[in-house]
Structures are given as C-alpha cells and as structure tokens.
Amino acid sequence: MNNRKHNFSAGPCTLPLETLQQAQEEFIDYHGAGMSLIEMSHRGGHFEEIAKQTRELALEIFQAPKEFSALFLQGGATLQFAMVPMNLLHGGARGAYVNSGAWAKGALADAGMHGEVYAAWDGADEKYMRMPADDEIQLRDNTRYLHITSNETIGGIRFPEWPNAPVPLVGDMSSDYMSREVDWKKFDLIYGGAQKNLGPAGMTVVFVRKSILENCSQNIGRYLRYDIHEANGSMFNTPPVFAIYMFHLVLRWMKSQGGLAAMQRNAAEKSETLYSAIDQSDGYYNCPVARECRSQMNVVFRLPSEALEKKFLAESEAAGLMHLKGHRSVGGCRASIYNAMPLAGVSALTGFMAEFQHNNPA
C-alpha cells in the first residue's frame, strides 16, 4: 500500500500491515466456509479453534507460567477498574493504588465505588513526572493487592522495574502490554485494553492467576466474575469475535518477529532513538518526565512555544506523520510508538524533527 502513513496515535493505533492484509483477504469467505468469520457461531469449529489458539499463544508469547489463564473480555481497562475490586476485595480486604497519573487516578476512583481502597503513593504533587521507588509505597494492614499502572499513556511515564511489595500486584498494562517481560511471580492479575499493542479496540485481555479464582466474589453478575470467564474459556457469553481474531493475527506476527524479546528490544531501540533526538536538540524539544521513568511507548515532548507546537503538528501531518498531538488534558506532542510501529517510522519522525528545528529556530 503506497499511501500508508506513519501513525503515532495513542490508541487505537497502527497495526502490523500483514495482519490487515490477511484479515482483508479472508474477510468475506473465511477459509472457504462460505461466510465471514464474523458471521459464524462462536460455538462453531472455526472460531473455537481460533479462540483456543489465541489463548495459548497469548500465554506463550507473554511468557506466562501455567498458573495463569488469559481471558478475553470487553469494556476496556475502565470496566476492569470496577471488576478488580468487585472480585478481589471482600471480607474487609483493602486495595492499594499507586497514583501515577490520569489512568491510575481513574482506577482508584472507580475502585472506591466497589471496595475500600487507598493511594499507597501519590505522584500528583510532582505532576506525575515519575513512578515511586519501592520504599515510597506505603501499604496499610489487610491490603489484598497493590495496583500499578505499568505505563501512563498520557503522562508518558513507566515503571522501569516491577515494584517489590509484600502483597500481590495487579497491573493495568494497557499501554505497554506485551512489549516487555513481566515478573510473573509478583502478579495476581494483569489487564489491559487491546487497542494499543494487541489489536483493534473492543477487547480487554486479562491474565489471571488461577489459584485466586476460588476466592473471587461470587455475589456479582456473571459477566463481572473472573471465575466464570475462566471456567468458560472466555465463552460464557458471546465474545468479541473480530477482536480475538485480530489479536490472533497480531500474536502470530509477534512470534514471527521474535516474540516478546524482540518487542522489548525494538521498544528500547525505538524509544532511545526518539529520546536521543529530543535530548540532542539543545533544548528545542523537551521531554518533561524523569529520565529513568520515560515511557518506551508514549514519548511526550514540548517545543519552545505553543505556536511552534501548532505548526509542528500541522507540518508533521502534511509530511505523513499522523496523530502527534498530545492528549487534550496536557497539550504538547506525543509520539506513541507501539509494537507495530517500525523503526523506519521513528526515523522518519526524528528526521522531520531535525528539519523542523532547522527551519523554525526558537
């Protein structure tokens, strides 16, 4: 496709071109079945095979130990903000939250509607420019889990290392899902929206430690129960067929690229390329977040003035570098460089940045 643009959208976002090509090719008549995959019963052989392979491949690629199951739910990370406390907090147990930015704040607020929760660390005073060190996280008695947001999509920060805590971790990994290795023994549950690294919007992937399921709440509606979804292979009710199918294609693409190790290596290389360009611009471009917590997925940066930012955004778009605008709540620029963004896209961006700086001195 000659017209294809470099898409730096924060999500939904760029996907591997070969997955789109395959989906297009088999869209109307899936493998000679005489119908589209999206027209088939989810209880039929074709889709059950896809769902099974996707569950297995998700665990394999993410290097999850056999103690975990992969669930394919709906409602985004936002529904998980409620489901986590609904399932895990009962009998007086409390949920601790690292308030690291916009998403963590939302997780904490929603959880408060469904259980007793508290901020174990709060980055608000420092404008969410970094993640906490282990010894800054203050846990109270009877804490069931410590909730972290591995990467803040809007703030552009991430946990460089998984925190050490005396309680299990629950991780919202929406925006750096399957881009880095996980220290699985620390986690009871990991969740995230698919629409960054995993596929199109419309699915939430949850990795849950199976041993915790019997202690999950059972006095909530069945869609809200992890144990029900796990026992039914995420087919308790009609699953998001197309999103699971696309995730399957993306997982196979990840595998063909070298799996999680390759995703991690590429993320490091791409983000380093971009941060270097920022750091070597004599302050023309400026990344406000703490260096050691810089996101490898969402690179936020400012220009010398809002007028220059506006011009930068207009000209970058004209040059085929799309969706570089920062989130409406913080302004500035943001380049989201998820797994499917090729290094060539980042190089095109750094090339443009240098040229723009040259043509538009501060």
Added chain:
Amino acid sequence: MNNRKHNFSAGPCTLPLETLQQAQEEFIDYHGAGMSLIEMSHRGGHFEEIAKQTRELALEIFQAPKEFSALFLQGGATLQFAMVPMNLLHGGARGAYVNSGAWAKGALADAGMHGEVYAAWDGADEKYMRMPADDEIQLRDNTRYLHITSNETIGGIRFPEWPNAPVPLVGDMSSDYMSREVDWKKFDLIYGGAQKNLGPAGMTVVFVRKSILENCSQNIGRYLRYDIHEANGSMFNTPPVFAIYMFHLVLRWMKSQGGLAAMQRNAAEKSETLYSAIDQSDGYYNCPVARECRSQMNVVFRLPSEALEKKFLAESEAAGLMHLKGHRSVGGCRASIYNAMPLAGVSALTGFMAEFQHNNPA
C-alpha cells in the same frame, strides 16, 4: 461470491453481503487516509463522524423519539443484566422480571446480585412455551421497572404485543432488535447484543430514555454508568470501533431496504413461510411453542425422532444450509432468520425440508 452459504446461526449470524463487501474494500486504507479505520484514533475526525452518524441513524431507523439516546457499550446483554439494576434500583425500588426462558432467567439471576428483584410471571411450569398475558403479570409495590425479553433466542418465543404495565418497561431485545416497531412510550430502556440483527459480536446497543439518567446510580464504577456513557456520546472510554462501523453499514443497508417497516414485513413473511412449511408437514415437523407467541427470528422445530434430526442436520449442512442445530440445552432444530437472511434462504430451507420428508418418511 459463489460459495456463499445460507447461514441460520443464532448469532453471530449472517450479515448483508454488501456490508461485508464494503468493509473489505475499505479495510486497509480507509477513504484514502493511509491507514485502516481500526487503526485510527476514536477521537479523530473519521471515526467521530461515523459514531455520530451511527447514533443518529440508529434512532432514526428504530423510530425512537427524541427523548431517547443510543449508546454503544460492550459486554453483551449479559453485562446489562447487572447494569440495569445497578443503575435503576436504589432507595428500596424493586425490579420485576417476566421469566420467559433461558435469557430472562439469566437476567433475573444476575439482577438479584445488584438489587431487589422478583419474577412477576414465571413460564417454567409450562416449559417456557409462551409469553404471559397482561393480567398474568403480578407486580409488587415499589416496582421501578418490568423487565421483559422480547424474544427468547433459545425457546423461540416472543411477545406478540408489548405488554401493558403500570411501570416502565426495560427490554432485552437482543434477538429481535430492529425487526419490529416499538411502543416507545412504554419503555425506559432497551438493550441488546449487536450480534444478531445489528452487526458482528462485540457491542451492546442501549436505547435509554434521557430523563431517567439523573436518577441513575452514581456510586458505581464509571463504565457501569449509563449517564456517563450518554454524556460522552459513548466515547467515555475507547468504544468498539469496528463493531460501530459495521453497525453503521448495517443501518445504511436497512435504510436502503425500506427501514424498520421493511424489516418487520420481511420478518413476518419469512417466518410465515417457514411456519407454514412446518404446519403443513402433517406433523413431520413440529414447532412446540404456542402459536401466538412464535418467534419471527428463531424458528424452533423437531422431527419425528432424534435419529432423523441428526440426519436432517447432516444433510442440510451438505446442502449449504448451515447451523440449523437447536441450542445445546434443548436439542432439536432451530432456524434463525434474522434481518439479513433473504427470503431465498428460507425458501431454500423449506424446499429442503419437503424433500427430506419425502425421502425419509417417519
């Protein structure tokens, strides 16, 4: 597409071929944007326009008055089983449920986890073979709503007329959504999964009377709140982009066919064709449900023996008539003839039925 089969699946199910063709054609490069629609930010111009048009067209096609909004959620009807009582039942209000079969039963059970609910009528003793008359529905004091399942997908029954009740109705219309006119003044809320008449799996469409939103609960997680979704045009969090897009194409197809009136007329004609074939088979084919409550979407029928049913299912499939097996919980046969099933598909089925009967006397 020469190979296209007649697909009688109960959902996900057959979709209008022209919607699949259009989706395929513009899948990789949406309207020259240089990326797929599923790669685009949901806050960008392309998708916002689709979402807006889809909201408007859904109301228009369904003939909903301006007092209603259309919401595009996730989690299927099953999540609505919990969301309805979570939002509507507070301050001691109770929810009444018509227990008309498998889906109503699920709605009632889930609702019981989130509010005080009761069965205002129960069809279990009659094996769910009919819907209640108005005077059989027994409401208690302080009832906020009467929940009905307009069409039971598994049992193959429907409400021939919308019930009259002294409280607002809440309707699960998953399996006859937009196939019949609605008496809007009776309803506060209508919901249903998209994966029958509206598009692929992965979206729940909710029509809500706007005036009830300020009395919906606000002490629940934000994804669970109707008021939040309504205030944000279903874009509070990332919506199911692809499902909304496909719904948009299906709505345009409905409009091109003559809108809701045409869907209703076609449903009557197709179901009459099929029930006539059953009724005129001298008892070879037998529909167990009460005549006046026969579904126009899911036609259930039995053959003289389970052995003949097995043969019927094998041979119909070989003849390109797919997914005629009844739900695993009830057995027998079921032909789901949703909006997108052409009359030609039904005629092919009735032709096959006559031939099968001829070749396989009881």
